[in-house]
Amino acid sequence: MNVLVATGGTGSAVVAKSLVPATMPMLFAMGGDPVKLGIVSDLARPQGNVTGITFLVNALTAKQLQLLQELAPKAKVIGFLVNPNDPNLSSQMNQAREATNALGLKLVIANASAERDLELAFTMLPQERVDALFVQVDPFFTDRRGKIADLAAQHSLPAIYALREFVDAGGLMSYGTSITDANRQLGVYAGQVLRGKKPADLPVVQSTKFELVINLKTAKALGLTIPQSLLATADEVIE
Numbered sequence: 001m002n003v004l005v006a007t008g009g010t011g012s013a014v015v016a017k018s019l020v021p022a023t024m025p026m027l028f029a030m031g032g033d034p035v036k037l038g039i040v041s042d043l044a045r046p047q048g049n050v051t052g053i054t055f056l057v058n059a060l061t062a063k064q065l066q067l068l069q070e071l072a073p074k075a076k077v078i079g080f081l082v083n084p085n086d087p088n089l090s091s092q093m094n095q096a097r098e099a100t101n102a103l104g105l106k107l108v109i110a111n112a113s114a115e116r117d118l119e120l121a122f123t124m125l126p127q128e129r130v131d132a133l134f135v136q137v138d139p140f141f142t143d144r145r146g147k148i149a150d151l152a153a154q155h156s157l158p159a160i161y162a163l164r165e166f167v168d169a170g171g172l173m174s175y176g177t178s179i180t181d182a183n184r185q186l187g188v189y190a191g192q193v194l195r196g197k198k199p200a201d202l203p204v205v206q207s208t209k210f211e212l213v214i215n216l217k218t219a220k221a222l223g224l225t226i227p228q229s230l231l232a233t234a235d236e237v238i239e
Contacts, residue, residue: 002025002193002194003024003025003026003027003190003193003194004016004020004024004025004026004027005026005027005028005186005190006026006027006028006029006030006052007028007029007183007186008139009029009030009031009086009137009138009139009142010030010031010032010037010086010087010088011085011086011087011138011139012028012030012139013028013029013030013032013034013037013039013052014032014037014038014039014087016028017038017039017050020049020050022048022049023049024049025049025050025193025198025199026049026050026052026199027050027051027052027053027186027189027190027193027199028050028051028052028053029052029053029054029055029179029182029183029186030052030053030054030055031054031055031056031057031058031088031137031177032054032057032087032088032091033054033058033088033091034052034054034204036091037087037088039052040204043203043204043206044203044204045200045203046199046200046202046203046204047200048199048200049199049200050199051189051199051200051202051203051204052186052189052204052205053182053183053185053186053189053204053205053206053207054204054205054206054207055176055177055179055182055206055207056176056177056206056207056208056210057088057092057137057162057176057177058088058091058092058094058095059095060162060175060176060177060210061092061095061096061099062095062098062099062102063175064134064160064162064175064176065078065096065099065100065103065105065134065160066099066103067160067173067175067212067230068132068134068158068159068160068173069103069105070227070229070230071132071158071160071172071173071224071226071227071230072131072132072158072224074131075105075131075132075158076104076105076106076131077105077106077108077128077129077130077131077132078100078105078106078107078108078130078131078132078133078134079108079109079110079125079128079130079132079133079134079157080093080096080107080108080109080110080133080134080135080136081110081112081121081133081134081135081136081141081148082109082110082111082112082136082138083111083112083113083136083138083140083141084111084113085113085140086136086138086140088137089136092136092137093109096134108125108128108130110122110124110125112140112141113140115144118144118147118148118151119151122151122152122154122155125155125157126155130157131157131158132157132158132159132160133152133157133158133159133160134159134160135148135159135160135161135162135166136162137162137163137176142163142165142166145161145163145165145166145169145171146169146170148166148171149166149169149170149171149172149218150170152171152172153170153218153221153222156222158172158173158222158224159171159172159173160172160173160174160175161173161174161176162174162175162176162177163176163179164176164178164211164213164236165179167213167214167215167218167238168213168238170215170218171215171218172214172215172218172219172222172224173212173213173214173215173230174211174212174213175210175211175212175213176210176211177207177209177210178207178209178210178211181207181209182207182209185205185207189202189205211235211236212230212233212234212235212236213234213235213236213237213238214226214230214231214234214236214237214238215238216237216238216239217238217239
């Protein structure tokens with residue numbers, strides 16, 4: 001194998017780092033902090049055999065919750081669907097708590113790391129009088145985006161996601177990094193490494209393309225009217 005590419009998110013990058021030989025180049029795409037998690041020693045000078053693409057996750061949490069509040073201004077209790085096994089959870093949880101406190105909202109945590117947990121989480125959220133939902137960036141949730149979007153609709157929960165893939169699957173709204181753009185940048189790095197470039201000479205790149213996507217069909221089903229301010233700033237509106 002010439003190069004190992006870990007694209008399954010923060011967890012995949014952490015596992016790959018622990019397994020890949022020091023002689024094999026490794027590239028990653030992840031939302032967690034690669035320095036804090038020990039993937040590289042420095043973003044500008046990654047050293048060793050590892051480099052890649054990092055996309056903002058934690059830093060966008062406050063913006064995502066602001067958008068959710070703009071969409072559902074009467075919402076006072078926000079559910080936060082998280083995977084307790086995600087290595088980036090602690091940092092994102094801190095950001096979510098700070099953001100909800102600043103907005104005067106209550107945060108309710110719902111854990112799910114297995115298929116059966118999703119049904120239990122969406123049963124618990126109404127019991128906690130949750131008004132709207134925020135979903136953590138995690139590969140487990142991304143793989144089940146259709147089911148999560150369906151469950152949110154069944155329980156009449158306006159929800160915001162970090163990836164547009166959820167909105168394509170029927171979710172209401174997303175704001176976050178374009179994974180397509182991040183993977184494109186990762187492909188550029190893979191090509192350079194295969195042509196002989198050393199990962200140590202390639203600084204970790206931060207993907208900076210963000211997109212706001214809104215699903216009008218889902219909004220109508222939920223009985224929501226999307227504010228013109230959101231429609232005007234959306235990168236894409238799905239009808």
